[in-house]
Amino acid sequence: MLKLTPSVFEARRATLLDAMPDGSALLLPTNPERTRSNDTEYPFRPSSDFYYVTGYDEPEAWAVLKKNGTDKPYTLFVLPKDPEREVWTGIRHGPEGAVGTFGADQAFVTEEFDAKLGELLEDVTDLYFGFGRHPEVEPKVQEVLNRVRKGRKSGLGPATLRDSHDFLAEFRLRKTDDEVALMREGARLTHLAHVAAMEQVRPGMREYEIQALIEYTFRRNGAWGWAYQSIVAAGANACILHYVKNDVAFADGDLMLIDAGAEIDGYATDVTRTSPVSGTFTPPQRDLYNLVLASQIEAVDATVTGATIDGIHESVVKTLTQGMIDLGILTGSVDEAIETESFKKYYMHRTSHWLGMDVHDVGRYTLTSGDARPLGPGMVITIEPGLYIPPNDEDVPEQFRGLGIRIEDDVLVTEDGNENLTASIPKTIEDIEALRA
Numbered sequence: 001m002l003k004l005t006p007s008v009f010e011a012r013r014a015t016l017l018d019a020m021p022d023g024s025a026l027l028l029p030t031n032p033e034r035t036r037s038n039d040t041e042y043p044f045r046p047s048s049d050f051y052y053v054t055g056y057d058e059p060e061a062w063a064v065l066k067k068n069g070t071d072k073p074y075t076l077f078v079l080p081k082d083p084e085r086e087v088w089t090g091i092r093h094g095p096e097g098a099v100g101t102f103g104a105d106q107a108f109v110t111e112e113f114d115a116k117l118g119e120l121l122e123d124v125t126d127l128y129f130g131f132g133r134h135p136e137v138e139p140k141v142q143e144v145l146n147r148v149r150k151g152r153k154s155g156l157g158p159a160t161l162r163d164s165h166d167f168l169a170e171f172r173l174r175k176t177d178d179e180v181a182l183m184r185e186g187a188r189l190t191h192l193a194h195v196a197a198m199e200q201v202r203p204g205m206r207e208y209e210i211q212a213l214i215e216y217t218f219r220r221n222g223a224w225g226w227a228y229q230s231i232v233a234a235g236a237n238a239c240i241l242h243y244v245k246n247d248v249a250f251a252d253g254d255l256m257l258i259d260a261g262a263e264i265d266g267y268a269t270d271v272t273r274t275s276p277v278s279g280t281f282t283p284p285q286r287d288l289y290n291l292v293l294a295s296q297i298e299a300v301d302a303t304v305t306g307a308t309i310d311g312i313h314e315s316v317v318k319t320l321t322q323g324m325i326d327l328g329i330l331t332g333s334v335d336e337a338i339e340t341e342s343f344k345k346y347y348m349h350r351t352s353h354w355l356g357m358d359v360h361d362v363g364r365y366t367l368t369s370g371d372a373r374p375l376g377p378g379m380v381i382t383i384e385p386g387l388y389i390p391p392n393d394e395d396v397p398e399q400f401r402g403l404g405i406r407i408e409d410d411v412l413v414t415e416d417g418n419e420n421l422t423a424s425i426p427k428t429i430e431d432i433e434a435l436r437a
């Protein structure tokens with residue numbers, strides 16, 4: 001089970017403190033536990049910003065990072081040790097572990113948050129917090145700020161409020177070697193899962209059987225689990241972009257679209273493959289598949305320093321549109337189809353998004369000038385063109401109706417090109433059919 005070491009988080013905090021202005025503080029809550037029904041909860045997952053800075057994996061915790069000459073810049077508020085509760089819900093780190101294992105300079109139990117945060121904020125000039133992003137816990141911060149401002153040291157307290165999420169996004173956007181190692185491990189497990197699914201699917205099986213196989217593969221190999229709900233779509237279900245019902249039986253001749261990725265210590269993998277349930281592609285499936293594949297390979301090759309996500313998308317749109325005209329799916333010229341956006345009927349989503357701790361990761365897509373942001377080393381994006389032909393679309397030659405195809409890889413931009421992290425997962429027709437030969 002691959003995991004970042006405490007020294008990675010320590011180095012991150014040092015980098016963040018370096019970038020913060022003197023007199024500032026960064027305040028981060030983790031996610032709340034969320035009720036699923038009555039007294040059962042959804043599995044807990046720390047908030048990405050909080051986990052990025054702390055590596056702390058328990059709920060009801062807060063981190064404060066302070067830059068004002070203090071010899072204790074890093075404070076954690078955590079759940080207390082509680083032998084009785086721990087019998088039910090497992091060992092807690094407690095303040096002692098927060099200091100000893102997680103490197104906090106001081107730690108308090110969360111119950112003390114209200115009282116202590118005021119003290120911590122009194123002499124802070126700039127406060128970074130995710131205002132508007134934490135409806136469950138923001139009232140606590142407002143209360144404390146209110147008290148600080150009304151207090152005896154009236155007039156003190158932060159005069160400038162900054163968005164912690166936007167601040168952290170710029171750091172999270174560029175992956176370090178440690179992060180890339182986790183993402184490679186995610187790719188490895190996602191490879192195992194997709195290959196097992198392509199090998200084992202048969203007509204008559206239900207989508208959830210393949211979903212179970214995929215998620216079993218993630219978990220049994222040490223992943224936290226899935227990075228987002230797995231999409232396993234038989235035939236025309238692939239035309240529903242976020243199809244997660246996964247309860248239909250595969251028919252002979254169907255394509256199977258799987259969009260699923262493992263999560264490793266908080267880092268997402270995001271991969272789609274489309275393969276034939278019977279083991280071989282039919283001629284119309286081949287034609288459409290090879291078109292999507294050609295656009296995908298072109299786009300992966302174009303994912304280099306200086307390129308833009310918008311530019312890559314525009315090239316994909318051109319290739320897919322020309323291909324659809326050649327196959328009789330669209331009419332007119334490429335320029336017309338792009339001008340009138342008629343291609344959007346069959347390719348309605350974007351080609352790429354940032355990938356990292358969140359599947360749709362943080363980072364601005366445009367510069368303040370309004371221009372598209374150029375890619376640079378350490379950024380990871382997905383390349384995921386697709387074509388989705390509705391089953392009842394009478395404008396399209398019959399043999400293509402009901403086909404949904406997407407091919408998605410995760411690509412790391414490097415100094416001199418890129419590394420396709422998920423390249424080993426079969427995607428040519430030859431390699432996919434060979435899995436069943």
Ligand code: GLY
Nearest residue numbers: 228259270359384
């Ligand atoms: N799996 C979600 C996406 O591809 O964006």
Ligand code: MN
Nearest residue numbers: 259270271408
């Ligand atoms: Mn995906």
Ligand code: MN
Nearest residue numbers: 270382384408
């Ligand atoms: Mn994606």
